[in-house]
Amino acid sequence: MNGPEIDFEVAPELRLFVAHERRQGRTAVVTDGSSTLGHVVESLGVPLTEAGQLLVDGRPVPASHIPVAGERIEVRAVRRPQQVPGAPLRFLLDVHLGTLARRLRLLGVDAAYESTDIGDPALATLSAQERRVLLSRDRGLLRRREIWAGAYLYSDRPEEQLRDVLSRFTPALAPWTRCTACNGELAEADKDSVSGRLEQGTQRTYDVFAQCTACGRVYWRGAHHSRLEVIVADAVREFGEAGTGTRPSA
Template structure:
């Protein structure tokens, strides 16, 4: 016979719910004793975005077995009572600034690298590869595909709400509190290698005439050898980041 439990999702976890279920108690019918993680995902919320779970007012992990008439409160990062901080899943993140992105986020990749964040991306990565690399290299998955975050092996991830690259960047910087740790011009925009400041004389043969004339500071990738300078793209990003800092 089917049983019923009662779920209440808080904050931006409501983004995953149909409009008729947002910010209200959701009735969930089930049989047997499923793990609360399975019930949460059956209702549409991917487990990597869940931070704290309270069942009948007490903290529980994903493996709690759901019982008849349980009341389950599910919180995203930053929206739980301070007394439950010890049960925060987000606090177990190995790092907050090491990412792997799916194929749909190519424009976001360059922005994250420009700001100094270790960002893995290739257009030929399938979901299985992304999940494996995320686990092996302790990387946070950024994606527009909710289904990717529901893979059982995924430990850390975030679903981008916006489809606009600048808004996506603002989301990531805000969600992972990255503004204080930005280090521009330390990552290659193309291969993700590390950049080093190099004398202009050492890379003259790689520069176009106008670049030689108007720029004096250059950085070179230690992996692929590409040369970068602070042109208009960097100036636009610098202005964008400054705007974000003022807004926070």
């Protein structure tokens, strides 16, 4: 670009997105004189999903503002907890976030996820059609204009990703109410009604069951239930009250 020069600074939390030489604080940026501030922010590497308030000489401006020479630009991080317009709060996760999707569902959070890669355009369109917050570590995906709302995950560790989502969006938690396989809702199930889906050992050992109303998968308090209990207890203790749903695990 060859145009007005502006004084640019991003919040410390966002500096991982910009080139190393721009991470020390304020830096000079030359624009083309016609691009919006939102375009300039993204051209420097910061997804607009992660940009909070945009300030010009200390004044809040929209992303559509066109910078002029000499302006002092400040890009703040998204304020947490982040308010998302509309209800209910629902998520859409890209193909690389299967573990996070299952953990969100374990907590009763509506988390759509495709186990196969349907492509960035389809994900962005689905986000818009179903008004879901798109979660991803793909900065390019989050820059697509058609997404309804999105968020970058700052860690590649599922436990840290879960805390990130829960602290940022504070979704209502209702553990043990959603199918971890398909995201459908669980309902209590009579043992006789699901016996045909159970191994003989399971039939002899367990008496409390739940079944997904969408895919039919059956859940009970299996051998790994204690591990799931820890995930649920930690999340509820830090981020919200437990729901009243059935508490089996497959």
